[in-house]
Amino acid sequence: MMEIMEGSHAVAEAVKRCRPEVVSAYPITPQTHIVERLAEFVADGEMESDYLTVDSEFSALSACVGASAAGSRVYSSTSSQGLILMAEVCFNASGMRLPIVMSIANRALGAPLSIWNDQQDSIAMRDSGWFQLYAEDVQELVDYHFLSYRVAEDHNILLPGFVCFDGFILSHTYEPVDIPDQETVDAYLPVFDPYQKLDANDPISMGMYATPDYYMEFRYELDRAMERAAGAIEDAGRAFGEHFGREYGSLVEAYRMDDADTALVAMGSICGTVKDAVDEMRDAGRKVGLLKLRSFRPFPQAEVARALDGVAAVAVLDKNISPGMAMKGAVGLEVRDALWKTGIDVYSYVIGLGGRDVRKKDIAAVADLAESGRGDMFYGLREELI
Amino acid sequence: MVDKSLELFDCGHRACGGCGPALAARLILKGAGADSIVVASTGCMEVFSTPYPETAWKVPWIHSLFENASAVASGIEASLKRQGRTEKVLCICGDGATFDIGMLCISGAFERGHDITYICYDNEAYMNTGVQRSGATPYDASTTTSPAGKESFGNKRPKKDMPQILAAHGAPYVATASVAYPNDLMQKVERAVETPGPCYLQIHAPCSTGWGFEGGKTMEIGKLAIQTGLWVNFEMVDGEIAKAKKVVRKPVDEYLMAQKRFRHLFKPARNEEEIAKIQAIADTNAEKYGIDIELKK
Ligand SMILES: Cc1ncc(C[n+]2csc(CCOP(=O)(O)OP(=O)(O)O)c2C)c(N)n1
Ligand code: SF4
Ligand SMILES: [Mg+2]
Numbered sequence: 001m002m003e004i005m006e007g008s009h010a011v012a013e014a015v016k017r018c019r020p021e022v023v024s025a026y027p028i029t030p031q032t033h034i035v036e037r038l039a040e041f042v043a044d045g046e047m048e049s050d051y052l053t054v055d056s057e058f059s060a061l062s063a064c065v066g067a068s069a070a071g072s073r074v075y076s077s078t079s080s081q082g083l084i085l086m087a088e089v090c091f092n093a094s095g096m097r098l099p100i101v102m103s104i105a106n107r108a109l110g111a112p113l114s115i116w117n118d119q120q121d122s123i124a125m126r127d128s129g130w131f132q133l134y135a136e137d138v139q140e141l142v143d144y145h146f147l148s149y150r151v152a153e154d155h156n157i158l159l160p161g162f163v164c165f166d167g168f169i170l171s172h173t174y175e176p177v178d179i180p181d182q183e184t185v186d187a188y189l190p191v192f193d194p195y196q197k198l199d200a201n202d203p204i205s206m207g208m209y210a211t212p213d214y215y216m217e218f219r220y221e222l223d224r225a226m227e228r229a230a231g232a233i234e235d236a237g238r239a240f241g242e243h244f245g246r247e248y249g250s251l252v253e254a255y256r257m258d259d260a261d262t263a264l265v266a267m268g269s270i271c272g273t274v275k276d277a278v279d280e281m282r283d284a285g286r287k288v289g290l291l292k293l294r295s296f297r298p299f300p301q302a303e304v305a306r307a308l309d310g311v312a313a314v315a316v317l318d319k320n321i322s323p324g325m326a327m328k329g330a331v332g333l334e335v336r337d338a339l340w341k342t343g344i345d346v347y348s349y350v351i352g353l354g355g356r357d358v359r360k361k362d363i364a365a366v367a368d369l370a371e372s373g374r375g376d377m378f379y380g381l382r383e384e385l386i
Numbered sequence: 387m388v389d390k391s392l393e394l395f396d397c398g399h400r401a402c403g404g405c406g407p408a409l410a411a412r413l414i415l416k417g418a419g420a421d422s423i424v425v426a427s428t429g430c431m432e433v434f435s436t437p438y439p440e441t442a443w444k445v446p447w448i449h450s451l452f453e454n455a456s457a458v459a460s461g462i463e464a465s466l467k468r469q470g471r472t473e474k475v476l477c478i479c480g481d482g483a484t485f486d487i488g489m490l491c492i493s494g495a496f497e498r499g500h501d502i503t504y505i506c507y508d509n510e511a512y513m514n515t516g517v518q519r520s521g522a523t524p525y526d527a528s529t530t531t532s533p534a535g536k537e538s539f540g541n542k543r544p545k546k547d548m549p550q551i552l553a554a555h556g557a558p559y560v561a562t563a564s565v566a567y568p569n570d571l572m573q574k575v576e577r578a579v580e581t582p583g584p585c586y587l588q589i590h591a592p593c594s595t596g597w598g599f600e601g602g603k604t605m606e607i608g609k610l611a612i613q614t615g616l617w618v619n620f621e622m623v624d625g626e627i628a629k630a631k632k633v634v635r636k637p638v639d640e641y642l643m644a645q646k647r648f649r650h651l652f653k654p655a656r657n658e659e660e661i662a663k664i665q666a667i668a669d670t671n672a673e674k675y676g677i678d679i680e681l682k683k
Binding site for chain 2: 021022024048049050052053054055056058059060062063064065066067068069070071072074088089092096198199200202203204205206207208209210211214
């Protein structure tokens, strides 16, 4: 049944239906409405979870590590500074192959302090060994939670994952959304079956130290699991269609890409604006399309190459900046790598940092720049401030 | 009742000869029993006991990071509760992990009131990284980051009072122990794991390598610390000191002279002023905890 709901509350409804046994989180704008709503669910007995009101994001994720290792499905959520405070634990959780799922309300990083959206936070955690899905709208945001637990807990995968969504833009807007009923979720997402756990009846040691004779193979296995995750996400996305009637069978979504000469590539809520801009440009006779990335890790390299085959120019909208990197945006670099040796021009445009508005005309202007061979630059700067 | 025959910490680990923390691990598990889950911090004990693919731990054991054991333990405890399981959750962490970098997580875990037992094996410095000072390093001890020198007598600050800090969190049971008094140590562990709520135990664990003494002298050094009043074995119940081990005190000299970390106080010449300051620390301890046995004239 469709309901009009705030994005954060929709996330809370989804998380409730995932039945985590332990929830551990720390408030930070713009994630707060999620954890507040979860606290209400627990207080009202609507959710049978232990809700740990911890001292910091660092402890929040550390407690998730413990609870997951002890055999529970766990949940956390954060943003921006909170995620970076968790950084050490993030690497640790993936190293121990703990299937934790965490919602990331994407927000800029200080200094200067900003509570507004970009995707610097999760992209900075690119190499932490978590898979990263990016939601375009509240419906995808809800659905990715069910999908993420299913992928994370797959014994062939065992990776933690982020469900990323643009802070305020999705967290604080009301959209019509279908919140599936519990039975449907239960049928799709089985009860957590830990691959191994801390148990006095069968003692194991977890998180041991590894000498140079052993360390590299652990990282190799982690990378291999991430490679397998691509297929697992697709499978889980197809199964999603069977259970819920909405399909996510590919890590990318092509919008009006047939016969496109210029492709825009983006992740997250900006894709909605880009689709509108593409429609307008198409109406004006321009052959422009959008390639939306659902997943940044694993990066869908083959799908990107296939989808962009035959275009003349690619404009990647990067809501992040890697200072000192010639191309500037991290997503752009990946796309350029996917199209290596094809001769297709790929440009990155750093856009919408710290909540700066991105309008349809900005998207059209970026397409113009790509077609004229100019890119790897910031777009939308206020020249008078520089 | 403590089953002293229980061996849950296996031999074959990589600790130095006479390692106090290794002995502590063995005694702790005798006190806690097999129905335990141990959370470790990064440090000597983690490194010498779990070089992959070997482990000395016969109980479930997890190491996450240097500073988050108490938060990890919080999550484990919450998970066990939901699953209806009854294992005891213990943190066994170094003094650096406890006094310094782990304070935030410890404070949070104690304030939330988790049913965990947090045990600090206190070897009074960061040993794993090469004997740097911590908040637990005693006054005037020479370490690699508080070296004695022409202008320095070693560590400039006295030991942080962690037991008081955790008692102030409302911990129902806080105690100190020493590997040199194994029965007392095991009994305190047993009491801590059986007391509901967050309990804290701080175990004096002499480190032959870091303190500079022969590996065969661990027990002797541990006893001297108690006999001089520089370490006090006590129990606090609901924030009140309930019991402290009484001694006929010796002057601090004998303890200091037995360890290279205090050698600079005696060579090239005896440093009366600094030794007097350390004696004053022992005297204050004795008064605070009432440990002096009055000898009949
Ligand atoms: C965040 C972080 N900072 C620093 C270190 C390096 N480090 C590893 S163990 C250690 C000292 C451990 O000291 P302590 O807790 O007293 O244990 P000990 O080695 O003395 O047994 C340090 C500084 C680390 N592993 N992680
Ligand atoms: S350095 Fe000290 S604490 Fe570390 S293993 Fe050696 S004796 Fe034990
Ligand atoms: Mg130490």
